[in-house]
Amino acid sequence: MQAYSAFIERVKDIHRLGALQGHLGWDQETIMPAKGSEARSDILSWLAAERHTRLVDDEMGRLLTQLEQSSELDDDQQANVREMRRAYDKAIQLPAEFVAAFAKAKSEALLSWQKARAESDFLSFLPQLESLIDMTKRKIAYYGGEKNPYDVLLDEYEVGMKVTDYDPLFAGLRARLVPLLQNITEAQITRPDPTLPEGMRFSIEAQTEFCLKVSEAMGFDFSAGRMDASTHPFSAGLWPGDTRFTTRFDEKDPFSCLYAVMHETGHALYEQGLARIHSLTPRGDAVSLGVHESQSRFWENQIGRTTAFWETALPWFREQFPDAPDWKPEELNRIANTVSKGFIRVEADEVTYNLHVMLRYEIEKKIFNENLPVSDLPATWNAMFEEWFGVQVPNDTMGCLQDIHWSMGAFGYFPTYTLGNLYAAQLLESMQSDLGDIDTLVSSGDWSSLLQWLRPRIHEQGSKMSPAELIEYATGSPPSPEPFLRYVEAKYGSLYGL
């Protein structure tokens, strides 16, 4: 079909430009020398404008309309038309100069944030952050979203999700997580968590070797990907056959790196499992951030933070850290699942994690629906954190500067992390009923059946269905918070003898 071929050539060009942006973004955050930043901003801005120009091309609009009227398209082709229609409709509302300026502002803000975070200097980041928020508000205005501004942002990251969806969902979660946290805190008085020995150091080389082993055991193909270091760990499916993830190192705490690697490997396995035949088209892309996060959280938490995991991983750990205490798998599991009212989201346990997310959600809602002044952000963050967690934030590096997202203009992104936790728990229940006891599988050391279960049900489906349809396709049930609540209450109830 000629119109579809013409359409798909244009779609592939747009994806190529996106892959170039992704590649240069990866490079910027891992290995680019500092003085490359000005030229990097220029080229990223140029690529964004080129991509935008091609997306909003009149011929693209004409082809979309023609293909929407066709009855000859199969499911995969329809998915491509559907997804490009959504992207096209969003894009035609934004002027090309705005898109280019926004991309440039994001690139500059990212560098400013890196410096501000290192020095805990919010004021040095404030002008860039204000500019990003201002431009985001202009974007919302272009989309005609003045009435429910934050909904526009939420929908961008998980289609169909609004404040009226998240508000009751988060209230329901909070209603059961807060008492659970309270019970755990009380139990910790008489049952203190094991800790890492004071003063012990875990070398970066040994951490690297250990983590590469774990990532490989999960099924990551290192002949089709890489692991590097960056300030904030991330994963990027840059090109077919080339998926790269990053981690960070803390010589005092090997768990920080380990669970970053399991998390990012989870994302990266999704990217490696996408259908190659659909490369450079939406059908071959991951469907949503929520589903992406379900893959990372599944491996990081449901698999990685279990005694069964440590039964397999303990010999690898001992090989790299021969001077570490003679821990048993159960002890390592308790260390890995310590609940604490810590400051850093990415290091949070499964009980408090969603509270961290909700805090960011509430602040974003204030910024976009109530026009909170950006300069008030640290005070607002710190007050809310103290109210929810009962502890004082010592500085902005531990507070509102900790996440990369806002410096990338990614407002409305955080709530998808909680969706990921919910989906992951649902996938685990369903996998368990297909494969039998997952702990038995994990402690056997051969984890291949887990990945094999995920491949056809999630990874290979790409964006064929909507996120909600995909979860139902994979598990037989629509998305629900119940499996997560069952999982977290059972797990931590057992860990803390509740």
Add this chain to the structure above:
Amino acid sequence: MQAYSAFIERVKDIHRLGALQGHLGWDQETIMPAKGSEARSDILSWLAAERHTRLVDDEMGRLLTQLEQSSELDDDQQANVREMRRAYDKAIQLPAEFVAAFAKAKSEALLSWQKARAESDFLSFLPQLESLIDMTKRKIAYYGGEKNPYDVLLDEYEVGMKVTDYDPLFAGLRARLVPLLQNITEAQITRPDPTLPEGMRFSIEAQTEFCLKVSEAMGFDFSAGRMDASTHPFSAGLWPGDTRFTTRFDEKDPFSCLYAVMHETGHALYEQGLARIHSLTPRGDAVSLGVHESQSRFWENQIGRTTAFWETALPWFREQFPDAPDWKPEELNRIANTVSKGFIRVEADEVTYNLHVMLRYEIEKKIFNENLPVSDLPATWNAMFEEWFGVQVPNDTMGCLQDIHWSMGAFGYFPTYTLGNLYAAQLLESMQSDLGDIDTLVSSGDWSSLLQWLRPRIHEQGSKMSPAELIEYATGSPPSPEPFLRYVEAKYGSLYGL
């Protein structure tokens, strides 16, 4: 001037696409996972086609014609028009599909060569090499160069140079280098060269530290660049503020890495010294391969292979290699200048180096002017090497598979290396008459005046003049082989007591 602004916007877009190609090429040769190669071929081919399409755009032709008739352009602007005219005239003769297919073939050949070289398996590389040579012949035909086909290739890499220029130049060099080599070989019987101790190992970490120190002392700005490892060392001025070079490591021989680093840093200093104000236009580009090579050879040989260099570098060397023998600067200098009839061009001394280049030149001339079958290449190489050097090539890794150039479709490139040697010697003589004794400067440890001399005379000039004009601008004399012959005869005469 409106036409010039429109023209320069187009020129910058073309340069951006070129910079993207350069960046992905760097990535492919340093860090890309193996399975990324197919998608990498696709995107490099797509970028080449995009760049070609923009270059041959009718509007570009119209703007060039209009600007060539203008009397309002300054020297820099005229240089941009002149260089883009040459690129345009070449490009309009090549169909876009041919350009894309050629880029793809080069990308595939590079990977095939890497494997073939590692396994010394010429036959596995033969199909890709035949295809590249076939496409190069088609390119020559598109340029209408059937009468003097090899001249078309030579002109691509150093404008204005032809077989009728190189043949007498090379004959003249050979006439004085061959007796010099003969005298050295005889002298070596009674005066054996010092050698590295058998069995000694120099760790990659220590080599890295030592070489970083040397590169920094040369003036390389590591906040605007990187050093990495690759099979074949190279340097790439990817973006303004981001220049990357590579090296390779041999644990038995730290000189291999050191002189690769000094060579590539020489290239990289040229890139870092280009005029930022002219970025993304030809005026801000390096003028030619010959001039580029003069910068690398200047630092590698005229500076690096001297007793004066070792007087400064010896403490750094001792710090990294405390177990090495207690060499004096004079001994290290003799090791670094050992003349030998070795097989590998990039490890050759200054006496034999140009013979290696001439061998490749003669073979390329046979391929393109006499239709030598590609399958005869190893036999032809080996026979000629034995005739010129008096030793038998043990395998193709040490022979015709050693260089990356042919796998990149770079035929006609090698002769520019000899031009670089000639220009470098000319620059040294001129610098010496401006700055006084260079050995005194080099042994002082402060090399900044050398770079300061090169910056305004070579680097900042970019492509404002032709290569020959630039050499005359910098030295006061047109290009000549005499300074090189004076230099090499004096240096090796003294080293070998001739």
